[in-house]
């Protein structure tokens with residue numbers, strides 16, 4: 001069942017990304033997601049970017065539903081159901097967090113909860129998310145941009161690898177484009193560092209019934225979206241293929 005909520009604040013984060021805050025007094029763990037219903041349009045999965053009594057979702061414009069969600073203004077209503085999925089296991093290990101693009105959204109509740117070093121990856125300086133807020137929680141923040149407009153000129157995995165080689169990290173926690181996560185996973189495997197990665201698949205029910213989010217034998221909505229190294233090793237589709245809305249396997 002969905003709950004109606006009201007947009008409290010609408011905060012532009014970058015040229016194509018907006019955070020909407022709303023009051024919703026339901027416990028959500030860092031890394032869990034909601035199904036967000038945009039009246040009259042569609043229901044789409046969104047990570048929760050603030051998990052206190054005041055919640056937020058951080059929305060990047062992808063298509064019709066995410067654009068309409070972004071356009072909501074303070075006082076407008078939408079509906080949420082959840083929370084769904086397993087979230088991150090926040091233990092006491094020395095952690096490197098790696099966020100690519102809007103993948104920073106589910107990582108903000110992690111950074112507010114544990115001490116960690118952080119790599120933020122973006123295509124360009126005007127797409128870097130949450131740098132200022134994250135600097136309140138993290139001693140070490142490194143930025144990578146694909147076009148070199150800020151920080152390290154290259155991708156987030158290359159930068160994370162250089163930190164891993166000097167930082168003595170006991171785990172890596174990440175979210176971002178799957179191709180980034182795939183190469184990050186390989187980098188962690190080479191160094192024997194366990195990781196927890198949040199994956200995306202096309203979702204409809206979010207409660208494990210419809211099968212649209214299958215990744216090998218796993219249903220990303222209930223068995224994920226966060227997968228640890230042991231389970232990622234068992235997923236040959238990870239980084240290679242995903243299912244489209246009709247259920248067909250397509251190459252990533």
Ligand SMILES: Cc1cc2nc3c(=O)[nH]c(=O)nc-3n(C[C@H](O)[C@H](O)[C@H](O)COP(=O)(O)OP(=O)(O)OC[C@H]3O[C@@H](n4cnc5c(N)ncnc54)[C@H](O)[C@@H]3O)c2cc1C
Pocket residue numbers: 033042043044045046047048057058059060061062063064065066067102105106199200201202203204225244245
């Ligand atoms: C667990 C999870 C958490 C997510 N968290 C965020 C987030 O915090 N912020 C954010 O901006 N985006 C997030 N996404 C992605 C977001 O759900 C899609 O961008 C959104 O559904 C696109 O819908 P659209 O109608 O705007 O675009 P469309 O034009 O319909 O699609 C654009 C792209 O999004 C994919 N997509 C469309 N519908 C879904 C769906 N129901 N499930 C998964 N992918 C879909 C399409 O396959 C396509 O690649 C998350 C996805 C998942 C699975």
Ligand code: FES
Pocket residue numbers: 202203204205206207208209210211212213214219220221222
């Ligand atoms: S979205 Fe239906 S089983 Fe996962």
